Amino acid sequence: MxxxxxxxxxxxxxxxxxxxxxxxxxxxxxxxxxxxxxxxxxxxxxxxxxxxxxxxxxxxxxxxxxxxxxxxxxxxxxxxxxxxxxxxxxxxxxxxxxxxxxxxxxxxxxxPEKVLQKAVLALSDSKSEDLWHRIHIKLNCCGINGASEDFRQQHKHVPWSCCYEPQEIENNKKNCERGCHHLVIHRTQSILLYTFLLALSxxxxxxxxxxxxxxxxxxxxxxMLHRRKMLRIASQASAIAMTKIANQPMSDEEHGINLSPSV
Missing domain, CATH: 1.10.8 (Helicase, Ruva Protein; domain 3)
Known part of the structure; x- marks a missing residue:
């Protein structure tokens, strides 16, 4: 034990x-x-x-x-x-x-529509410029729905972070037309799934x-139960031994009687 x-x-x-x-x-x-x-x-x-x-x-x-x-x-x-x-x-x-x-x-x-409207406004906000650059560089995308829809049709300058690592001209154009909307959605879903797995572990x-x-x-x-049982057994054995000793007849020496022959 x-x-x-x-x-x-x-x-x-x-x-x-x-x-x-x-x-x-x-x-x-x-x-x-x-x-x-x-x-x-x-x-x-x-x-x-x-x-x-x-x-x-x-x-x-x-x-x-x-x-x-x-x-x-x-x-x-x-x-x-x-x-x-x-x-x-x-x-x-x-x-x-x-x-x-x-x-x-x-x-x-x-x-949601409110979040999209807020993101569209953030495209022209200088305070959100650094965040857009991070998104563009990490996901290799441009704007919400691509460079043409978000910048060229609005006669705006395409940010330098769009198509940050182009390999060819065709690939450059293709990447610039890839918006960040669905990429961020997929990345957010992945993060939530990893959070679930982390909590599960x-x-x-x-x-x-x-x-x-x-x-x-x-x-x-x-x-504790085993110790109590052993103590109870020990106490019972001690009580039985004391009872036997108490019931045992006393010898003559214990009574103080001298049985030696008289001279």
Whole structure:
């Protein structure tokens, strides 16, 4: 029983360490996704940054929880149950965040009209110029629907970032006519899908930690019951021995009678 508790405790500590490192990895991935969504903010629907932002906060909470759990001595059942309960709460919230990301992934097919109008206005806004350049360079596209529709027909200058890496003249023209609208939609869907997978991996790890914690708590309970049983058996054996001693007839020497022959 003692060896089993030691093994379970070692495994539990290992999972706690992995839980902390996974929190760092999930936080890093969520931060990267948020940065990418910020770059595409001119052509993304509102609210798509909610799942990765929530996952980032939960990852920070997981790291703090892992450090807090590391301070436990795992000597009592209540500590282990508290550990499992806290991890379960975070796991349930991460499950909701993953479902949220998956639902948003399924809902995004085209930009709402208000977002498109805002993006059209942003084409002429000098404050949004840097964001447009980033989108053009990263996705090798131009404007919302292409250079002709967004710039040439409006008698506007085509930004230098459009067709940033041309190879041939024909390819240059083709890339310039490729708008960023649907490319950003596909990229946003990919980010939300990756957010769901990131949350799923974290949930699986937490489920393993919770299962191990409950096994450890059960082992502690069984160990306590085993010790109580052994103490009860020992006390019963001691009582039986004392009863036998009390009922045993006393010898003559114990009565103080000298049976030696008189001279």
């Amino acid at each position: 003692v060896q089993m508790l030691s093994c379970l405790r070692a495994f539990l500590l290992g999972f706690v360490i992995v839980l902390g490192f996974s929190g760092v990895m999930v936080g890093t991935g969520s931060g990267v996704f948020l940065y990418q969504l910020h770059d595409y903010s001119l052509l993304t629907p509102t609210g798509v940054d909610g799942p990765p932002a929530s996952l980032l906060g939960l990852s920070a909470l997981s790291c703090v929880l892992a450090w807090f759990i590391w301070q436990f001595d795992y000597s009592s059942k209540s500590q282990v149950i508290s550990l499992a309960t806290l991890i379960t709460i975070i796991g349930v919230i991460e499950t909701c965040v993953g479902i949220w990301a998956l639902v948003r992934h399924q809902q995004i097919y085209a930009l 974290s949930i699986i790890l937490k489920a393993c930690t919770i299962s191990l914690a409950w096994c450890y708590a059960k082992a502690i309970t069984e160990g």
